[in-house]
Amino acid sequence: MILNPLPPAPSSPPPSWYWSLPYAAVALFVATMAALLWLTHRQDTEEQRATLINDVLWMEQNLGFQFDRNNSHLTQLGPELLKGGTLSSTTQARLRQALDPESGLIRILWLHTNGEVRGAQPPYTDSHLVGEAGGTFPSSSAHRLSRSMGRPVYSDAYAVIENQTQFEVHVPIFDGGRYLGSVVGVYSLNNMISRQVPWWFSERYRVSVANNLGVEIAAKSRVSPLSSLAYEIPFEPPGHGLSLNVTAYKSEVRWIPLLLMGSLGVLAAAIVWSLWQLRRHMQRRQAAEQALRAEHAFRKAMEDSLNTGMRARDLKGRITYVNPAFCRMVGWSAEELVGLLPPMPYWAPEALERTLAVHEMVLGGNAPPQGIEIRLMRRSGERFDALLIEAPLIDSEGRHIGWMGSMVDVTEQKHAQELYRQQQERLQATARLVTMGEMASTLAHELNQPLAAISSYNTGCINMIGKGDMSPGELSGILEKIGKQAQRAGQIIRRVHAFVRRSEPKCEPVDLNAILREAVGLVEPDAQRRGVSIHQDLAEDLPTVAADPVMIEQVAVNLIRNGMDAMADAPRAQRNLHLGTRLQDGMLILSVADRGKGIPPEVAEKLFAPFFTTKEEGMGMGLNICRSIAELHRGRLSFEDNPGGGTIFNFSLPVQP
Ligand code: ADP
Secondary structure, eight states: OOSSOOOOOOSSOOOGGGGHHHHHHHHHHHHHHHHHHHHHHHHHHHHHHHHHHHHHHHHHHHHHHHHHHHHHHHHHHHHHHHTOSSOOHHHHHHHHHHTOGGGOEEEEEEEOTTSOEEEEESOOOGGGGTTOOSOOSSOHHHHHHHHHHTSOEEOOOEEETTTEEEEEEEEEEEETTEEEEEEEEEEEHHHHHHHHSOHHHHHHEEEEEEOTTSOEEEESOSSOOOOOOEEEEEOTTTOTTOEEEEEEOOOOOOHHHHHHHHHHHHHHHHHHHHHHHHHHHHHHHHHHHHHHHHHHHHHHHHHHHOSSEEEEEETTSOEEEEOHHHHHHHSOOHHHHTTOOSSOTTBOGGGHHHHHHHHHHHHTTOOOTTOEEEEEEOTTSOEEEEEEEEEEEEOTTSOEEEEEEEEEEOHHHHHHHHHHHHHHHHHHHHHHHHHHHHHHHHHHHHHHHHHHHHHHHHHHHHHHHHHTOOOHHHHHHHHHHHHHHHHHHHHHHHHHHHHHHOSOOOOEEEOHHHHHHHHHHHHHHHHHHHTOEEEEEEOSSOOOEEEOHHHHHHHHHHHHHHHHHHTTTSOGGGOEEEEEEEEETTEEEEEEEOOSSOOOHHHHHHTTSTTOOOSTTOOSOHHHHHHHHHHHTTOEEEEEEOTTSSEEEEEEEESOO
16 A cells, blocks of 8 residues: 555553643642742731831830820929919910820829819819729829829729720829829820821721720721731730730732732633643544544555455556555556556557557546456466456545546456357357258258159159150150159259348448448457457548448458468467458458468368368358358459468459449
8 A cells, every 4th residue: 555654653642641741730830839929928928017016116115205205294293283372374384285185185183192183274074084983083093002102103094975085194293202292194095096196107007905804995097907917015004904906907909919820820720721622632633543544444454355456547647556456466566566657567568559549548538437348468478358447536625636447357257258159159050050951951851852753753764765665645744743843852942042041131321441340349359369460451431332231241250250260370470460441443342361371272262162161160151151242242252362471352342233
């Protein structure tokens, strides 16, 4: 098989893990990138936490400064306030300054040594103090503690109206070791938080204060942050279990890592998708290849098992493909045949001309659909007859790319046909002989009676004449009887003659060339079998002639067969039979020239005699009948020596009968 070989199948399919590799690589890549991003995120969070702690510490310090500053203000104001009498304008101014909203103080009280309130700025009523849980205002415990400790002491925080939480700082005032009384600064926890937390801090964090039970008692903002980033420190001073909670608002969305992560995800998904598609495509392709390979193997097996030879040729007649049956038939291998141009090595030299004509006919697209029989040659030189059926070769795109021929060896078949034909011929010949024999015996039998009667009448006559006792009347009676018997014999002969002649020729205008071609067609297979080449030299524009076409064809076939018989022992190259037609002297002449053994004079004498034959199976009636046919048509049958050896028979017919 040379045509379109398929590429070989891969030696082994890839292992199942082969396809997992790219997925694993993608997963590893995504995991690495996710880990990197997570690490970056953690680092960011740590940084944010460190910033938060720094900010909270700063805040704590800031608050501490403010408390210290307030305490020092209250300490300075103490002697003035506790001195008694009306407050000087300077003291009032300093009081106002100390009560600046920024300081967080909402009220300043000054107490007697026993803790009683001597004065307050701004003045207050008890209604302000709703909500204090079981305590006194100002806190007596803080007062006592500060007096005994000799330093500022902060009270518990306590709730007052409008959800306000307050606490106090008690600052004891001494004059050279003598306790003069205390100055109390009242803080509003809410004011403190809202005033002391700068704007930039509150933008980033939510600041709140919780009591010792963890309940929020003051906050800078009502909005609760979503972030988990928070820090808690004891709210010192005032202490007493208060804690300062700072929670970061949700940190700003970091778009770059997010985008990076998103695009990584999309990329990974795209890679996985395309890998999956690729795999599906490859699987489909593999399945298609497998199907193609199976189809190819099936077709090849089919072609190899065929007994019909197959051969493809391109438009120039070059062989492009032959199947094993073709190679077996001709004996050449596919490698030797493919690529060859005519003449092919399997063309029989003696039939070269005809084979080439058939080849041209096929390339011209005129091959008969029922096929052509040609004689071909095997590599061994043995000849064989093949039936060739040619069809156009059309490729997958519908283009005509050459010719596909199927070839069947019909030698055996033809041989069988020929044997059958010969047998039939022999049977017919025998039948004819038998018929003739029967006819002859019937004739003899029929004639025997009148002849015997004539003979006996004749003997009777002679005896009577010899005795001399015969009257003329008796003699004429006997002679009449003899005459009657002779007439009867004549009738018998005429009847037989009429039977033999059977019919008159049925004349019609005939074309001698056409009849000759028909005759050649009839004897062609026989000629091929005998290795005889028939050459025709037919004159053109011959007039038609009135004749019985069947009879004329019979003459032509007889003469051709005789010519071929005469060349039976001649060398193969010499077995040429030339047929010709011509118009000469108002006669149409059909000539058959062979290169056989010729006709010796002793044969020539009896050539046309019935039943004369020199052949084992001959009947010797052929030339006799031919001459009768010639005479029936008012023509002639003659023969002459062929100058090149052999004999020429001429059968002539008058153009004007
Ligand atoms: P048959 O062919 O049956 O013998 P024919 O009447 O046709 O009978 O031929 C009679 C004989 O004439 C043949 O047997 C043969 O000897 C001789 N003869 C006929 N044609 C030729 C020929 N072309 N060359 C030589 N001899 C021939």
